[in-house]
Amino acid sequence: MQNWITLLTEFKSKQIPVALITVTKCLGSTPCVVGSRMIVTKDKHIHGTIGGGKLEYKAIDEAIIALKENRIIESNYTLGPEFEQCCGGKVEFIIEPMNQSPELFLFGAGHIGVEICKLLVDTPFKINLIDSRENWFKNIEFDKSITTHQTSETDFKTFKEAVKWGSNSYILVLTHNHAIDFDIITMALQNETKFLGLIGSKTKKVRFNNMLIKEMNIPEGMTNVVCPIGIDIGGDTPKEIAISVVAQLLQTHYKNE
Template sequence: MYFQEIGPILSSVDEPMALCTVVATKGSTPRKAGARMIVTQSGTVYGTVGGGHFEQKVVVQALEVIQSGTPGMFRHELLQQHDMCCGGTMEVFIERMERKKKLYIFGAGHTGQALSRFAVEAGFDVWLVDDREAYLSRCSDPRIHCVLQNFEDALRSLKFDADAFVVVMTYRHDIDRQILALCIRQPHAYLGMIGSRRKILVTKKRFRDAGIATVHELDAVDMPTGLAIGADGPAEIAVSILAKLIAVKNNVNP
């Protein structure tokens, strides 16, 4: 497997995976140092480090690394351990590969624009969604996915999973509530909505009264989104939101 092949696999596979790299060999071996193989959590294999019983064992070790998250160096004596007649020794380094966390920002206003810029620098895979072309056209960073669509249609096309981060901050309260109602029972790592205390109280009451969400589901939504650091203005508010996203990503309680 060539290095250039790794990126497309990482961007297209929606499950945890491990990269297995042959780092040293001695004697006769089926592959030399530099050979790479990717193993996904479901057991799909891309590339090869040599085949046979040896490779089967590497796959097992890769699955263990995916589960534990701890990288490791594994030494294989091909003749003694795997009954392979080539008889050499191979050392394989296995590491879990982390995909960028998707961040869906609904609303490309001043704060949404600032958050998208800061978040992409922090390593998030940023999707900025709005139905106003004039606002999205201000986004010039090619790393940011700009989605010009009706919000409801965009929600149908975006992929939600347990690693998805969602921030709702459109230009109208009713649209914010519509998006929140559609997202609240989707899988996600984080769901937050911008708003004043009154907006949040009204939203919670309407959702409870209409049976849209339970008290527990509403309490799990970060409203108002971000850390309470006295932020003022789009840039500071965006920083407070990004700080909260990073804390959730890193499993830290700020």
């Protein structure tokens, strides 16, 4: 495929998720050569080719899985009757999903929230720190990679608009107000996320669970919410709690790779 580096650069600049398929081995008679490449988008638009036919259809289907699960896939196929081809060769290829970095939306720029954001700098995560308190970010210094959002407690719409929902969306709720926590959790449960976590005690979890079921008609309650957040490593200072939470986020991200 010609100009595939240019194409990948364009997709990256527009943050369009794509899967890059690269042929890594060819044995016998095959319709492609080592180094053949093809780019596949989520809506199955393709750029380039790895030989066409059923082999390419199979690769496209696997590329969609790689994008959906955000993981690298290695495959190999023998080109026999199943592929309506008689060449009998074998093709191996790797599929790499791209432009699907995990993105954290952290509600609550308190001591723990700020420490979490600092620790996540230089990791795969894009970081968004959100707070509704007026002028709250004025005197806090952040790394330039961290994006801050000033929302409004009285305009609930601003909470929803601050988040890019989807399979790469990680939500942490650590605000200064339990009522706001509950509103954000309710909102998040009605949208797609990869990880949804709430800071708080087991008592808070039970209370929110009952409210979600009885008041918000969400039958699963807190089943899909991680609460308390963080890996149990001990320590109760803001930085120690932040370390435990960051470890949990990274564990969730890397377990599918």
